[in-house]
Amino acid sequence: xxxxxxxxxxxxxxxxxxxxxxxxxxxxxxxxxxxxxxxxxxxxxxxxxxxxxxxxxxxxxxxxxxxxxxxxxxxxxxxxxxxxxxxxxxxxxxxxxxxxxxxxxxxxxxxxxxxxxxxxxxxxxxxxxxxxxxxxxxxxxxxxxxxxxxxxxxxxxxxxxxxxxxxxxxxxxxxxxxxxxxxxxxxxxxxxxxxxxxxxxxxxxxxxxxxxxxxxxxxxxxxxxxxxxxxxxxxxxxxxxxxxxxxxxxxxxxxxxxxxxxxxxxxxxxxxxxxxxxxxxxxxxxxxxxxxxxxxxxxxxxxxxxxxxxxxxxxxxxxxxxxxxxxxxxxxxxxxxxxxxxxxxxxxxxxxxxxxxxxxxxxxxxxxxxxxxxxxxxxxxxxxxxxxxxxxxxxxxxxxxxx
Ligand SMILES: NC(=O)c1ccc[n+]([C@@H]2O[C@H](COP(=O)([O-])OP(=O)(O)OC[C@H]3O[C@@H](n4cnc5c(N)ncnc54)[C@H](OP(=O)(O)O)[C@@H]3O)[C@@H](O)[C@H]2O)c1
Numbered sequence: 350x351x352x353x354x355x356x357x358x359x360x361x362x363x364x365x366x367x368x369x370x371x372x373x374x375x376x377x378x379x380x381x382x383x384x385x386x387x388x389x390x391x392x393x394x395x396x397x398x399x400x401x402x403x404x405x406x407x408x409x410x411x412x413x414x415x416x417x418x419x420x421x422x423x424x425x426x427x428x429x430x431x432x433x434x435x436x437x438x439x440x441x442x443x444x445x446x447x448x449x450x451x452x453x454x455x456x457x458x459x460x461x462x463x464x465x466x467x468x469x470x471x472x473x474x475x476x477x478x479x480x481x482x483x484x485x486x487x488x489x490x491x492x493x494x495x496x497x498x499x500x501x502x503x504x505x506x507x508x509x510x511x512x513x514x515x516x517x518x519x520x521x522x523x524x525x526x527x528x529x530x531x532x533x534x535x536x537x538x539x540x541x542x543x544x545x546x547x548x549x550x551x552x553x554x555x556x557x558x559x560x561x562x563x564x565x566x567x568x569x570x571x572x573x574x575x576x577x578x579x580x581x582x583x584x585x586x587x588x589x590x591x592x593x594x595x596x597x598x599x600x601x602x603x604x605x606x607x608x609x610x611x612x613x614x615x616x617x618x619x620x621x622x623x624x625x626x627x628x629x630x631x632x633x634x635x636x637x638x639x640x641x642x643x644x645x646x647x648x649x650x651x652x653x654x655x656x657x658x659x660x661x662x663x664x665x666x667x668x669x670x671x672x673x674x675x676x677x678x679x680x681x682x683x684x685x686x687x688x689x690x691x692x693x694x695x696x697x698x699x700x701x702x703x704x705x706x707x708x709x710x711x712x713x714x715x716x717x718x719x720x721x722x723x724x725x726x727x728x729x730x731x732x733x734x735x736x737x738x739x740x741x742x743x744x745x746x747x748x749x750x751x752x
Contacts, residue, residue: 353378353379353380353381354379354380354381354445354446354624355380355381355383355443355444355445355446356369356373356380356381356382356383356444356445356446356447356448356624357382357383357384357385357438357439357441357444357446357447357448358370358373358382358384358385358386358448358450359385359386359407359435359438359439359447359448359449359450359451359456359459360386360387360388360448360449360450360451360452360456360473360474361385361386361387361393361394361397361450362385362387362388362389362390362393362394362397363387363450363451363452363555364553364554364555364616365448365450365473365499365555365616365620366385366387366448366450368616368617368620369448369450369471369620370382370385370397370401371617372617372620372621372624372632373624375617375621375632375633376621376624376625376630379630380446380624382397382401382403383403383404383405383443383444384403384404384405384406384407384438384441384444385397385398385403385406385407386406386407386408386409386434386435386438386451387406387407387408387409388408388409388410388451388455389410389413391408391413391416391417391420392420394406394408394417395417395420395421398421398424398426399421399424399426402424402425402426403426404425404426404427404443405426405427405428405429405437405438405441406421406426406427406428406429407429407430407431407434407435407437407438408428408429408430409430409431409432409434409435409455411430411431414428414430414431417430432455432458435451435456435458435459436458436459436462438459439459439460439462439463439466439468440462440463440465440466440468444468445469446468446469446470446471446624447459447463447468447469447470447471448471448473448499448620448623448624449463449470449471449472449473449474449477450473450474450499451474452474452476452555452557452558453474453476453557453680454476454477454480454673454676454677454680454722456474456476456477457474457476457477457480457481460472460474460477460481460485461477461481461484461485461488461715463494464485464488464489464492464494464496465488465492465494466492466494467492467493467494468494468495469494469495469497470494470495470496470497471497471498471499471620471623471624472496472497472498472499472623473499473500473620475500475570475571475574476570476676476680478573478574478577478578479570479573479574479664479672479673479675479676480672480673480676480677480718480722481672481673481715481718482573482574482576482577482578482668482672483577483668483669483672483712483713484714484715484718485577486577486578486580496578497622497623497626498574498578498619498623499616499619499620499623500571500574500619501597501598501614501616501618501619502523502524502571502575502597502598503571503574503575503578503579503598504597504610504618504619504622504623505524505596505597505598505599505609505610505619506521506523506575506578506579506598506600506610507622507626508610508622509598509599509600509608509609509610510579510600511627512600512602512606512608513600513602513606513608517602517603517604518579518581518585518600518601518602518603519585519601519602519603520581520584520585520586520587520600520601521575521579521581521585521586521587521598521599521600521601522587522588522589522598522599522600522601522607523568523571523572523575523586523587523588523589523598524588524589524590524591524594524596524597524598524599525565525568525588525589525590525591525650526549526550526551526552526562526590526591526592526593526594527550527590527592527648527650528549528550528562528563528564528565528567529545529546529548529549529550529562529563530545530546530563530654531550531590531592533654534654535654538654538693538694539692539693539694540692540693541563541693541694542693543686543687543689545563545693546559546560546563546564546686546693547559547560547563549562549563550592551592551593551594551614552594552614552616556687557680557683560683560686560687560696561679561683563693564655564657564693564696564697565650565655565657565658566657566660566661566679566696566697566700568588568650568655568657568658568661569657569658569660569661569662569664569675570661570675570676570679571661572586572588572658572661572662572665573661573664573665573672573675576665576668583662583665583666586665588650588658589647589648589649589650590647590648590649590650591645591646591647591648592646592648593642593645593646594614595611595612595613595614595637595642595645596609596610596611596645597610597611597612597619598610611637612634612637613634613635613636613637615634615635617632617633617634618632618634656697656701657697657700660675660697660700660701660704661675663704664704667709668711669709669710669711669712669713670707670708670709670710670713670717670718670721671704671707671709673713673718673719673721673722673725674703674704674707674721674722674724674725675700675703675704675725676722676725677703677721677722677723677724677725677726677729678699678700678703678704678725678726678728678729679696679700680726681725681726681729681730681733682695682696682697682699682700682729683696685729685733690733690736690737691732691733691736695732695736699729699732699733700725700729702728702732703725703728703729706728707721707724707725707728
């Protein structure tokens with residue numbers, strides 16, 4: 350790589366966004382940060398704009414636009430307000446690599462735009478693939494876009510896949526820490542509080558993915574993400590609980606060889622691999638010392654205690670509008686759980702109800718995907734409101750004591 354790569358980070362104020370900027374920094378001359386977006390954290394956006402003398406900054410929550418404009422007065426940075434400008438940044442011909450680190454399906458329009466513009470997209474925003482993988486992957490092929498995973502499991506799969514030909518892959522094994530409730534029984538899970546759910550044992554991440562990791566909905570989303578990214582049948586995707594989060598995933602080839610990617614849990618490594626792919630560069634993340642570690646453990650996942658996994662497989666099989674419904678329902682449920690309106694187990698329970706009740710479309714267009722997602726969000730609001738009208742329905746109150 351001789352020419353400088355110009356990078357845009359959407360969601361630069363979040364956990365992946367901040368790590369992405371530190372990776373770009375540590376890579377030195379080869380990469381240059383040119384534009385960023387954030388939603389609410391205007392002060393951090395302003396700091397990033399000043400530090401890197403950025404060309405453009407988008408703030409999607411326009412309530413903070415005036416503050417950001419004032420903060421960046423007199424600088425060369427162009428300040429834009431509103432979600433529509435995410436697509437402008439994504440398709441900008443001056444951007445070589447787009448990192449999408451926005452949380453939720455709010456990232457989808459930018460991912461779609463960049464895909465149609467034939468860009469290289471380093472994607473952390475798994476929700477876009479879950480909602481619209483059925484449209485995105487064919488579009489990427491048509492327009493010559495490259496979609497590279499940042500998710501550590503999918504990065505591991507991409508890395509392990511370099512050991513053979515695509516048609517030699519028999520199956521993939523996605524690892525899973527098990528989250529904070531790995532050893533909890535049904536009763537303990539049923540009265541899990543928000544604080545319990547936010548207490549992830551191995552990864553330090555944004556709140557939405559942390560809660561998804563507690564319900565194991567994150568693994569469900571990852572099964573669907575892997576199905577689209579690597580064009581696999583759901584039967585080729587296994588989940589393995591591995592509490593130490595050292596093996597990030599494995600690929601089994603037709604000769605029985607299983608190739609694993611291992612490293613300490615640090616998102617800077619998969620972010621960097623997406624930027625430098627197919628090459629490798631030195632990375633500041635701490636190195637693995639297997640001798641110190643001693644041993645690694647593995648367990649089968651428990652689909653009864655964590656029913657989200659069943660939903661992941663169901664949606665990966667059905668495809669069509671099922672991913673949009675799963676994602677819309679889960680996002681709305683996580684929001685309600687964070688507001689303490691529903692209990693922990695109701696997140697998956699309500700998502701399941703949405704999946705059972707929605708009008709499935711096998712080959713949807715974008716509008717139908719969006720309608721299905723919105724329908725699911727609406728349906729969750731109805732379920733939440735019925736819980737609020739009848740508090741008895743809120744079994745296992747999220748206010749209850751932590752176990
Ligand atoms: N964190 C991890 O280790 C990790 C690992 C693998 C995959 N991922 C995936 O990466 C994505 C980001 O996760 P995260 O943990 O970095 O989340 P996060 O810390 O909550 O950051 C989310 C980012 O999205 C922005 N944002 C929030 N709502 C938005 C909206 N409506 N429109 C546009 N931007 C919005 C936030 O802006 P403000 O902060 O300015 O409000 C922030 O920049 C998720 O899809 C997650 O599943 C994360």
